[in-house]
Amino acid sequence: MKYQARKKAILLLADGTIFHGKAVGREGNAFGEVCFNTGMTGYQEIFTDPSYYGQLMVATNAHIGNYGTNDEEIESDSIKISGLIVKNFSYEYSRVKADGSLQDFLEKHNLLAISDVDTRALVSYIRDNGAMNAVISTEIDDIDKLKKQLSDVPDMNGLELASKVSTKEPYFFGDPNATYKISALDIGIKKNILRNFAKRDAYIKVFPYDTTFAEMSEWGPDGYFLSNGPGDPEPLTQAIATAKEIIAQDLPLFGICLGHQVIALANGISTYKMHNGHRGINHPVKNMITGSGEITSQNHGFAIHKEETEKHPDIEITHLHLNDDTVAGIKLKNKNCFSVQYHPEASPGPNDSTYLFDQFIANIKDAKQPA
Missing domain, CATH: 3.40.50.880 (Class I glutamine amidotransferase (GATase) domain)
Known part of the structure; x- marks a missing residue:
């Protein structure tokens, strides 16, 4: 199965806080402002909503991907979030109307995602400290390099998108x-x-x-x-x-x-x-x-x-x-x-x-x- 040999990954926040997890889909880095959505369903519509452009999306629902994807349930022609952060990523799906798996959907759009993150702790942290820039990365051996790259990402305040x-x-x-x-x-x-x-x-x-x-x-x-x-x-x-x-x-x-x-x-x-x-x-x-x-x-x-x-x-x-x-x-x-x-x-x-x-x-x- 694709999920049996997954690479370690981290979520590094702009203030230096690190959350650990495992990569889903492609490897590399994904930068953006980290934010969270409390919806229980609708992840595909959220990922394709242009309003989320440039953001790393934290899904607060514990299971993401369990009902797959449907080609009609999109709000634009591509994924607009910069990256995805979840607790449990479902590689298998069970839904009659589904056209495919969320994993295939993410791979098609070349999106980096991280699972096995303590999303409850992460959301609590964002609520206390506010939204901030962050990076999802599988390149975890040089944290200082990641911090330097992250410091160059423009702040959402004043940003025309x-x-x-x-x-x-x-x-x-x-x-x-x-x-x-x-x-x-x-x-x-x-x-x-x-x-x-x-x-x-x-x-x-x-x-x-x-x-x-x-x-x-x-x-x-x-x-x-x-x-x-x-x-x-x-x-x-x-x-x-x-x-x-x-x-x-x-x-x-x-x-x-x-x-x-x-x-x-x-x-x-x-x-x-x-x-x-x-x-x-x-x-x-x-x-x-x-x-x-x-x-x-x-x-x-x-x-x-x-x-x-x-x-x-x-x-x-x-x-x-x-x-x-x-x-x-x-x-x-x-x-x-x-x-x-x-x-x-x-x-x-x-x-x-x-x-x-x-x-x-x-x-x-x-x-x-x-x-």
Whole structure:
């Protein structure tokens, strides 16, 4: 069996802490910011989510790989995480819908993974000390060399990554004969967002991350969308400028995750890097408009400042994260614009928040009505 003769490997954190394990798949080094996801399922969607670009993913579920992989359960065309850290890696799988094993999937995409790590201790350490850069390595004989290489990896704070995952050319998604047309700015878009729009009778044109408002509007869309994505939102100066123009013209605008942060920045609200972020599929959010609770899928390491949002005369907080009271959603009081920090499209995760896509379509429909 492939797993009987595995090479020793380590996870070296930027502060010098070392966790020991065994290599899965290829050998070598994998660098990135170490973070953890608390989801029990959905590992394939997580690995292919562009929002995770440049990160080493710790899976908190004890068994990863036990249901294999399925070619339809992807959120982009490739694995986006830099490396994978697990407790127990399952080489065998049992699932009727599976197309293959997770091991084959990782090897196909040349991803380095490490298993047999005490992930409970690791996650506790990250929670106490915060997210930081790290390296997974099978080259364990020269720790000083690894530390030097790790010190050269840029910090996520201030790092622009949308350009690494965005489409290079515009493309279309959905039925050309659909009722509504949406221009979407791809700063790390997930496929399931496009699926949710398409099944609501929308035809989507997806644009590269640095597209101007003039280019996005030339197509004559009924509404605009700013996607999720990786990295720090503040360096996305063109996306922020594009959002400002859409808002100034009071056109229907919806933002998710990184797009939510871009909308906040376009309105003068600053963002900050969180201690360890929100990543999982069971995060509780309160809808401040209806008073109801939602269980949500989340994946972000940055957030918008709550005090600045509360003081802004033109913005209303629509959703709050119940674990730490961070801002999870906003809307502009006098403009056709709203956004959420979490992922209503899920994949993986619950469907409590899919109504937000209906809300956006309703906003578009209202805007199309003659005055």
